[in-house]
Amino acid sequence: xxxxxxxxxxxxxxxxxxxxxxxxxxxxxxxxxxxxxxxxxxxxxxxxxxxxxxxxxxxxxxxxxxxxxxxxxxxxxxxxxxxxxxxxxxxxxxxxxxxxxxxxxxxxxxxxxxxxxxxxxxxxxxxxxxxxxxxxxxxxxxxxxxxxxxxxxxxxxxxxxxxxxxxxxxxxxxxxxxxxxxxxxxxxxxxxxxxxxxxxxxxxxxxxxxxxxxxxxxxxxxxxxxxxxxxxxxxxxxxxxxxxxxxxxxxxxxxxxxxxxxxxxxxxxxxxxxxxxxxxxxxxxxxxxxxxxxxxxxxxxxxxxxxxxxxxxxxxxxxxxxxxxxxxxxxxxxxxxxxxxxxxxxxxxxxxxxxxxxxxxxxxxxxxxxxxxxxxxxxxxxxxx
Amino acid sequence: xxxxxxxxxxxxxxxxxxxxxxxxxxxxxxxxxxxxxxxxxxxxxxxxxxxxxxxxxxxxxxxxxxxxxxxxxxxxxxxxxxxxxxxxxxxxxxxxxxxxxxxxxxxxxxxxxxxxxxxxxxxxxxxxxxxxxxxxxxxxxxxxxxxxxxxxxxxxxxxxxxxxxxxxxxxxxxxxxxxxxxxxxxxxxxxxxxxxxxxxxxxxxxxxxxxxxxxxxxxxxxxxxxxxxxxxxxxxxxxxxxxxxxxxxxxxxxxxxxxxxxxxxxxxxxxxxxxxxxxxxxxxxxxxxxxxxxxxxxxxxxxxxxxxxxxxxxxxxxxxxxxxxxxxxxxxxxxxxxxxxxxxxxxxxxxxxxxxxxxxxxxxxxxxxxxxxxxxxxxxxxxxx
Numbered sequence: 001x002x003x004x005x006x007x008x009x010x011x012x013x014x015x016x017x018x019x020x021x022x023x024x025x026x027x028x029x030x031x032x033x034x035x036x037x038x039x040x041x042x043x044x045x046x047x048x049x050x051x052x053x054x055x056x057x058x059x060x061x062x063x064x065x066x067x068x069x070x071x072x073x074x075x076x077x078x079x080x081x082x083x084x085x086x087x088x089x090x091x092x093x094x095x096x097x098x099x100x101x102x103x104x105x106x107x108x109x110x111x112x113x114x115x116x117x118x119x120x121x122x123x124x125x126x127x128x129x130x131x132x133x134x135x136x137x138x139x140x141x142x143x144x145x146x147x148x149x150x151x152x153x154x155x156x157x158x159x160x161x162x163x164x165x166x167x168x169x170x171x172x173x174x175x176x177x178x179x180x181x182x183x184x185x186x187x188x189x190x191x192x193x194x195x196x197x198x199x200x201x202x203x204x205x206x207x208x209x210x211x212x213x214x215x216x217x218x219x220x221x222x223x224x225x226x227x228x229x230x231x232x233x234x235x236x237x238x239x240x241x242x243x244x245x246x247x248x249x250x251x252x253x254x255x256x257x258x259x260x261x262x263x264x265x266x267x268x269x270x271x272x273x274x275x276x277x278x279x280x281x282x283x284x285x286x287x288x289x290x291x292x293x294x295x296x297x298x299x300x301x302x303x304x305x306x307x308x309x310x311x312x313x314x315x316x317x318x319x320x321x322x323x324x325x326x327x328x329x330x331x332x333x334x335x336x337x338x339x340x341x342x343x344x345x346x347x348x349x350x351x352x353x354x355x356x357x358x359x360x361x362x363x364x365x366x367x368x369x370x371x372x373x374x375x376x377x378x379x380x381x382x383x384x385x
Numbered sequence: 386x387x388x389x390x391x392x393x394x395x396x397x398x399x400x401x402x403x404x405x406x407x408x409x410x411x412x413x414x415x416x417x418x419x420x421x422x423x424x425x426x427x428x429x430x431x432x433x434x435x436x437x438x439x440x441x442x443x444x445x446x447x448x449x450x451x452x453x454x455x456x457x458x459x460x461x462x463x464x465x466x467x468x469x470x471x472x473x474x475x476x477x478x479x480x481x482x483x484x485x486x487x488x489x490x491x492x493x494x495x496x497x498x499x500x501x502x503x504x505x506x507x508x509x510x511x512x513x514x515x516x517x518x519x520x521x522x523x524x525x526x527x528x529x530x531x532x533x534x535x536x537x538x539x540x541x542x543x544x545x546x547x548x549x550x551x552x553x554x555x556x557x558x559x560x561x562x563x564x565x566x567x568x569x570x571x572x573x574x575x576x577x578x579x580x581x582x583x584x585x586x587x588x589x590x591x592x593x594x595x596x597x598x599x600x601x602x603x604x605x606x607x608x609x610x611x612x613x614x615x616x617x618x619x620x621x622x623x624x625x626x627x628x629x630x631x632x633x634x635x636x637x638x639x640x641x642x643x644x645x646x647x648x649x650x651x652x653x654x655x656x657x658x659x660x661x662x663x664x665x666x667x668x669x670x671x672x673x674x675x676x677x678x679x680x681x682x683x684x685x686x687x688x689x690x691x692x693x694x695x696x697x698x699x700x701x702x703x704x705x706x707x708x709x710x711x712x713x714x715x716x717x718x719x720x721x722x723x724x725x726x727x728x729x730x731x732x733x734x735x736x737x738x739x740x741x742x743x744x745x746x747x748x749x750x751x752x753x754x755x756x757x758x759x760x761x762x763x764x765x766x767x768x769x770x
């Protein structure tokens with residue numbers, strides 16, 4: 001298969017954008033990415049989005065975003081895989097260029113979440129769970145994750161304070177990210193005192209919803225070589241699924257979809273976890289960060305939290321995560337998150353991560369998870385020069 | 386590029402399925418298609434759906450449908466392009482196999498619309514229009530089409546009765562389709578007397594919403610050759626977009642997206658409209674049938690309705706349309722419709738269309754339209770033995 005590259009990136013700040021609609025957020029990210037790549041007209045657009053229908057009464061988002069970004073008439077579709085919609089859109093962009101039918105396409109993730117009443121947003125987010133067997137019984141998305149965290153603490157003997165460094169690390173890194181929703185450090189004390197949301201998940205275990213858009217230009221090798229910036233190779237792009245309802249899984253504390261997509265990605269890139277320089281994981285809740293580290297092979301079962309406790313997840317650690325703030329502190333505009341992760345990984349690999357720059361990094365991995373582990377998309381990105 | 390085939394099809398009856406959920410409808414269609422193709426485990430699943438989030442509070446439909454169809458863990462995503470979601474899902478399946486990364490995948494379209502209160506369904510369908518500039522002003526989807534039909538009648542001097550044969554032809558053909566929602570003929574008299582919905586669109590100009598699912602197995606040539614049934618080649622698969630809001634188009638009576646996707650499809654298949662044996666078009670409203678015939682090159686501007694008046698759209702006519710009932714009489718479960726069209730075209734090309742069989746047909750075209758022409762997906766299918 002031919003090599004495929006990212007040749008342009010764009011992102012808006014994540015936050016409460018009362019002045020910007022879905023189409024305006026997308027426009028901002030897409031134009032940035034196209035300008036970086038110095039191209040006028042990509043051949044196709046894949047829009048990752050979960051909630052535009054439920055929260056903004058707007059579907060047909062492919063055509064809408066394409067038109068508003070000045071790309072009227074091109075091929076454009078929306079891709080949905082709950083909170084992994086952004087990762088899935090990039091995966092489709094990758095497959096499209098791999099097919100040889102396209103030389104240059106755009107993957108954009110966009111979400112607008114803060115306009116709707118909070119109860120509506122909570123209900124809409126619960127549609128990532130099984131509507132008939134989970135949400136129907138009143139389980140919200142944070143409640144599902146609270147059940148997982150409680151079980152994990154019980155099985156492996158952790159306290160909720162043991163998870164604190166996931167949030168502290170993310171906020172420390174977000175302080176240097178101008179696009180982060182919460183660009184400020186927090187203390188261990190603040191974590192311990194944080195308001196309980198769904199015991200044992202506190203406010204500071206939880207990523208925040210937000211409005212935002214991010215975009216990447218994906219191109220064939222031939223096309224990439226004539227672009228101005230260092231192209232970053234997509235060494236792997238892999239998606240796997242699991243049951244949507246947690247009770248249908250033989251082992252609720254093992255993210256089988258994340259494991260399978262990681263394994264597929266390692267095989268494609270012909271590398272193992274020990275060669276990955278940093279990992280932009282899906283820390284929607286701190287328990288998800290722990291489970292993702294385990295499923296991706298960075299820690300044995302029950303030991304994901306130890307990487308946080310021992311600070312191996314910091315910029316100086318063995319496996320840096322959430323290097324620009326992660327979902328926790330950059331913010332989690334759900335359908336856009338998977339693209340934000342990749343944009344941040346590209347910044348690291350191009351050496352443009354500013355104060356958070358990892359020295360000499362060449363291989364970055366991103367993992368975008370939808371539902372409570374029902375779908376996972378893993379990308380491995382490589383600096384090849 | 387390598388040749389790509391459809392090697393299995395499945396469909397449920399379209400109707401009010403009070404006893405079946407989204408996952409159960411999908412299961413039925415997917416298992417039929419996999420059994421026809423005699424395969425156990427495809428490599429990926431693309432689910433076309435528009436409204437599961439808004440009407441059933443269920444997203445993450447890729448993972449959900451995969452699991453319930455016995456395909457847990459495979460790659461699975463949902464594709465949305467309003468009423469063209471099914472066509473877009475097949476297009477993605479086509480691109481995936483074209484990439485060489487997959488040898489056999491499934492495209493499934495599913496929609497469940499009759500469970501929600503009608504006002505909620507009407508609001509949800511309006512999300513295919515521009516939320517800020519059309520739906521916001523109270524324009525429903527049928528109202529948008531009524532504006533187009535009124536303008537067309539004014540420009541070209543037709544009466545609403547001139548459109549009658551679109552509905553009459555569709556219902557005549559549906560009478561022999563066991564999966565049709567309305568398997569019965571209607572008279573010209575009934576058409577004229579039909580209740581007005583949004584003047585000049587009457588009940589019998591309008592397709593009905595419904596519940597249903599349809600699926601196709603898409604495979605590489607190598608894989609297709611070892612399958613039991615006549616494989617049908619996908620000679621072209623093309624998607625194009627336009628502005629979502631009708632007022633943004635220089636000429637509201639010309640479906641630019643449908644035109645562009647038709648042109649791309651003809652170029653891919655290296656054929657012209659005169660070689661197409663039948664056309665499964667998007668007759669969501671009779672005005673859409675007329676505009677689609679014109680955009681696809683089967684009639685000059687303003688002459689699409691003449692094909693109906695002169696009965697050239699019947700099974701014995703110059704360009705048969707809606708050969709198994711079309712959206713009008715088979716029913717229009719929106720995100721599933723694009724796959725139903727393809728399933729019906731495959732039945733014709735395999736010689737399995739029963740009483741509605743077109744003799745000696747070798748090239749069939751399908752066109753799935755989302756929004757009021759904002760996105761169009763055109764497929765050309767070929768019997769090659």
